[in-house]
Structure formats: C-alpha cells, structure tokens
Amino acid sequence: MRQLLTVMVLAGLLALGACQRQAEAPPPPFAMTEDAMGRYCGMNILEHAGPKGQIILAKYDEPIWFSSARDAIAFTMLPEEPKDIRAIYVSDMAKAPTWDEPGADNWVDARQAFFVIGSNRKGGMGAAEAAPFSTEEAATAFAGAHGGEVVRFDAVPRDYILEQQTGANGAPAPSREVH
Numbered sequence: 001m002r003q004l005l006t007v008m009v010l011a012g013l014l015a016l017g018a019c020q021r022q023a024e025a026p027p028p029p030f031a032m033t034e035d036a037m038g039r040y041c042g043m044n045i046l047e048h049a050g051p052k053g054q055i056i057l058a059k060y061d062e063p064i065w066f067s068s069a070r071d072a073i074a075f076t077m078l079p080e081e082p083k084d085i086r087a088i089y090v091s092d093m094a095k096a097p098t099w100d101e102p103g104a105d106n107w108v109d110a111r112q113a114f115f116v117i118g119s120n121r122k123g124g125m126g127a128a129e130a131a132p133f134s135t136e137e138a139a140t141a142f143a144g145a146h147g148g149e150v151v152r153f154d155a156v157p158r159d160y161i162l163e164q165q166t167g168a169n170g171a172p173a174p175s176r177e178v179h
Contacts, residue, residue, distance in 0.1 A: 026087035027056050029107035030063045038067035039075065041125055048124030049100040051091035051132055053110070058084040067124035069132045072110065073153075074161050093131050094138035108132060111153045114139035117160050119148035130156055 032052060036045045045052050045067045053072025054063035059082075066072040069090040075081050076088065088110035091102040099121060113132040116139050123129030131148075133139035139150045151157075 026109070029087070029089040029105070030054060030056075032065075032104040036065040038071070038124070039064050040071055041067050043067065045124065049102075050121065050123040050129050051093050051096070051102050052124065053088070053090045054107070055085055055089075056087040057082055058086050063089075068127065068129055069110070069115070070123050070127060070130045070161055071125075073130055073156055077158055077161060090132040092134045093142065094133045094135055108134040113153060115151050115153065115156055116143045116146070116148040117151060117156060119143065119146040121146050128160070130161065 032046065032054075034044065034046060036052075036054075037043065038045045038048075045065050048067045051069040053066035053069045053075075055066070055072055055075055056063045064075070066075065072088060072090055076085065089107040090110045090113055092106045092108040092113070093099075093102060094108075095106040096102040110132065113134060114136045116131040116133070117128075119129070119131060119142065121129055121131060131139075131142060131146075133142065136150065142148075143150055
C-alpha cells in the first residue's frame with residue numbers, strides 16, 4: 001500500500017511539472033495592425049520601414065510594440081523596463097516582402113534569430129538597425145549585400161543597441177527619420 005501511494009504521489013508530481021512547463025510555453029506572436037503604437041516613439045509602427053518588434057509580458061494580454069527590432073532589444077537591456085518577459089518577437093526579414101513592408105505576421109523568436117548589425121539599412125526611426133532573420137543563410141546573404149556582421153541575440157553588443165540612442169531617462173530616444 002505504501003509503495004502504491006509513493007508511486008501515485010510521484011506520478012502526480014510529474015504531471016504537475018508537465019503542466020507547469022506547458023504554462024510557461026511562450027504565447028504566439030500577435031499580427032501587426034493599425035492599432036500597434038511604438039513603445040518609445042508613440043507612433044503607429046506601420047508608418048515606419050524596417051523590422052519591428054513585440055514583447056509579451058506576463059502581466060498583459062497584449063504585446064508591447066516597437067518600431068524597430070533594435071528598440072525591442074533595447075527594452076530587454078534597460079534596467080527600468082519590466083523583466084517578466086514571456087516572449088520577444090521580431091520581424092523575420094527572411095520572409096519580409098520588402099524592407100519598407102516587413103510583413104504583419106512573419107515573426108521569429110528574437111532569442112532564436114540571427115541579427116545583422118552594422119549594415120547600411122536604417123530602422124523604423126532612422127537609427128542603425130539590428131536586422132533579424134530566421135536563418136543564418138538569409139542573414140549572411142543580407143550582410144553580403146548591405147554590409148554588417150551576423151550575431152545571435154545574446155551576442156548583440158549592448159553599446160550597438162543603446163549608444164547614441166538613449167535619452168536622458170535611459171529609454172531609447174526617438175531618432176529623426178531619414179528620408
């Protein structure tokens with residue numbers, strides 16, 4: 001009887017662990033709509049060229065939108081921003097129709113993406129961009145055509161993301177658009 005009870009308790013704990021792992025699975029990305037306003041610029045992100053970002057926090061049912069992938073990465077680096085991040089998605093530029101129209105629903109998990117930094121392409125607010133791709137091959141081809149270097153999410157240099165982009169309060173400062 002004692003062995004049966006022990007087996008049942010262990011089975012229950014294993015089932016509970018599986019449920020917790022499922023609950024921790026990241027939510028899917030949201031499709032970009034006209035209602036998506038950039039966290040730092042306060043503007044409709046559809047009005048800007050280049051890759052976009054979205055971060056889903058544990059305490060909200062809607063994403064926080066970013067007019068550039070770079071701003072989404074900056075959010076994760078700034079100490080005053082929330083840290084209860086459930087998911088970080090960036091536009092998959094490997095599947096984007098064009099640089100000017102990165103697509104409303106072609107997202108890649110930022111932590112799995114390949115980023116091209118230092119290219120000649122500018123992001124949504126005219127600042128240097130960290131262009132995200134779902135495959136290393138696509139990122140390498142982009143870097144060959146536009147310059148820059150391919151890095152993974154955890155290797156994107158903090159200085160590249162935050163230097164000359166932060167305002168007095170530490171949040172990314174809106175850059176002026178380059179026309």
